Amino acid sequence: MSGHSSPMVNRRGFLAAGAAGAAVLGLGGRARPLHAAEPLKVGLLLPLSGSLAREGQSCKRGADVTPALLADMGMPVQLMIADTETNIDTARTRAEKLIADGAQVLVGAFDSAHTLAVAQVCEQRGVPLVINIAAAPNITEQGFKTVFRNFPTAPKLVTEGLALMKDVFKTTGTTPTKAVFLHNNDTFGTAMAGAVNKLFPTLDMPFPLVETIAYDGAARDLAVEVGKAKATGADLVLLVPHGDDCIRVIREMVKQRFEPKAVISPGSPGMYEAQFYKTLGKYSDYCMTNLPWINPKTAMSQALLKAFTKAYPDALFEMNIGYTFEAILIAADAAKRAGSTDPKAVLAALPVTSIAEHVMIGGPIVFDAKGQNTNTRSATIQNFGGKPLVVLPSEVAEAKPVFPAPGWQQRG
């Protein structure tokens, strides 16, 4: 039983807790005050091996630093981490195993297919599932009562991603004449592409989309894709990569001397990842990504950043980490409000979640009737000196957007 009885977690409480967390971690101490409350057992499902290992392990890094921070906020959790091996059979059996081992809430599972398999187990067993990352809209369209998603669906990502582009042009006073759209042909990329092609005509964009080029991300070499894009004569590249493929795209652009005004992603991982900066160096700069991002200005995200940098000095602090942290936070918050770690009680508390102060940019975390958080919000991040900085929206910006970007050869 938690000693806290307030049904809603208010903003001030969180701020204080976040600051306390930062203070404790700042002292370098891992020792935390002991809480009388019984920790919530959170079963975390991630693809730690197999083809999605990279993304899964990135999420795990976020999870690793989470329990200490949450304990400081009076929300003790015990993490039980399971590897889905990027395999749907394993995802399902691991979910059952976690529940059998006493997990009271499940969090996961990065991949949409695995998430849906896990969701069915949770629905059956009455155990809540808080989705950290999975963009397929169908997951929250199944009428599940136990599934909560704190991640935007593809259409939402694209709508906000495209709207932010208009803001970039407005802020910088430059508008491109035409754009070419390159996207990875995997599950995520296709969902995004579908949304772009559907929403683009409705959003009154100031430039035409002259061609859409789908590519196989695993394809060894992306020279022809970039060559095709160059041939369109577009001066803006919309890019939806999914991982290291964006490195190959940019590298080819430099080699083929294709110089658009900018490369912008309407919402995808890739162009802010450590490998991108390390491999491309100065060519990684000025690339923009519009996606939900960690709000640099909240106390909680600062505490998370501090804990994260301490644990993983070389790893990049990015979206996967923020969303995995938040998913666990949502579960812990529900348990705290319920005053119980019983799955039924947590499940009852989840629909009325309202977390004003959290780490991602956006309004309070609240769930609609389908279990979807409708307050997620994208930001524009741009790379400067091998680091992603928030440039829009201006109230949380760390730097001013630069558009058009300097040509490849003009960079020092």
Next chain:
Amino acid sequence: MSRQAILLGLLLAAFALAPLVAGPYLLSVLVVVMYFAYVGQAWNIMMGFAGQLSLGHTLYVGLGAYTAAALFVHLGVPAVFGLFASVAVAALAGGVVGSLGFRFGVKGVYFALLTIAFAEFTRILFEHIPGLGGPGGLFLPVGDRSGIDLVHLRGHPLMFYYLILAMTAGIFLLCRRLVRSRLGYTWLAVREDQEAAAALGINVFRAKLAAVMLSAGLTALGGVFFAFYYNNLFPNQAFGMNRSIEIILAPIVGGLGTLFGPILGALILTPLGEGITMATEAMGFKAAGIKQLCYGLALLAIVKFLPDGVWPWARARLGLEPGDGDGEDDR
């Protein structure tokens, strides 16, 4: 015969009664076990009985899964009717692969590579069919999960458990009949010596084609189960090379060409994976990948030390006679 019948009866009884004692976790593992026993058995018809190596067998899983699922999602056709279409589509695909391969004399490793090529070709093709969701996936409405609706294949996990148990038992009995049938002896002749079989007046082409089409059709039923159990399909999951490998591991580890082989292989491999996960966790190895590394080593040890599979070895230990209803000739 009698001792084998007893063994079979015991196994069936154990599986049928398992839900009384096993929790949902164990049942979910057993579903995976039986699924791989089922598709392994179906693959075994083609390879174990007729000697045609298919390394792209997930082609038929995927086609079966997508056909029934698409009919259900787009036209509301209940699974119980959709499965006929699934079987037909997969058997037809098997017929195409088989007749092209056999007619043009593609043999041995080349035939195996041909099956991979067809599976991979189809995977990429399905990524470009928007009506089936492409790489974005085809989702089935999950619907009611408490009842039992065998017509639409919607319902409780226990329903799926008994369904796959029935399928596994059914294909076992079917294969048992097959090996002792005229067709079974024909396959045996073709497998052992194709030229001699042809000299005896056996239509080798037709015999092999029958094996491929039957195997493909039965594999497709496994695909229908997969689609309605997981309720989502993605081309890389339905047609991926990984799945093809997973399908053939159980029958080879268990004992190629034997009836118990696929079941035993699945009973060994899936729990082996689970066991290694638990053991590595218990020993404090948290690093991802260690489980599969151990799994690979175990697999290596099995093929190295029991190259004929576990069942022929276990059969000798159990004092059971080879042959007689076992599908195994007395080599």
Next chain:
Amino acid sequence: MTIDLANQIVTGLLTGLVYSLMALGLSVIFGVVRVVNFAHGEMTALAMYAAWALFTWAELDPLLGLPLIALLLFVLGYVMQRGLIDAFVAKPEHMQFILLVAVAIIMVNGSLLVFGPDAHGIQVPYGFDTYEVGPLLVDKVRLLAATAALCISGLLMLFFRRTMTGKAIRACADNLVGARVIGLNVKRLYAVTFGIGAACVGAAGALLSMLIDVMPSSGPELTMLAFIIVIVGGLGSMGGALLGGILIGVSEVLAGYFLMPSMKGMFSFAILILILILRPQGLMGARK
């Protein structure tokens, strides 16, 4: 339009040559040992990791590290053949397949444990340089890698034609019984052959590390690619592997240019199916 296309074709040709060196290894192994190396791409990935490690920790350019990596892979191949695969040479194909699948699983997850899940790429100082040849833009790294691949392939052919060991290996491939009769140590020659095939993979991996990034899951993809190339060229034919690499490199470019790039893999598999059916010995292979 035409200039763009010409640029792409040159690119495809150069990249194809590097891939063909990798496929050459597969072809040599199959041609002699008659074992299809289903862990071929995984071995390539290991070589790429080695190149990455040398570059990162010893600041060794992959072109300079290439001989060392080839040597390492030679040893790996020799040991694999001696300790593991030799017992399976006479076994049916599915057993060889499972054995090598197990090896591949171990390699993929071993590299995940050692190097982690992230993609590792090498950025050589001249990585972004291009040569202007008339209206064409030729990528320096690709040109270097392709030239190296071509030279190594040539050396390998010389080895098989001119040296005693090379001739002995060819004797094993052409007439195994005869080779045994004249007293050749077939086991050792098989191990040397597997080693040479692996050394090709090592060299190709070193070159590829400058073109693409490596991660644990790169392996299976490269295995498939090597298969397509050798089947198209002719399994067991050395010239065939070269031709196959160039053909697949260029045809993927054309398919990507005129159709949807994401479908170019499908195009390659279609070629594979056609070749298997119409000319299973490959374009350059002799029918046995």
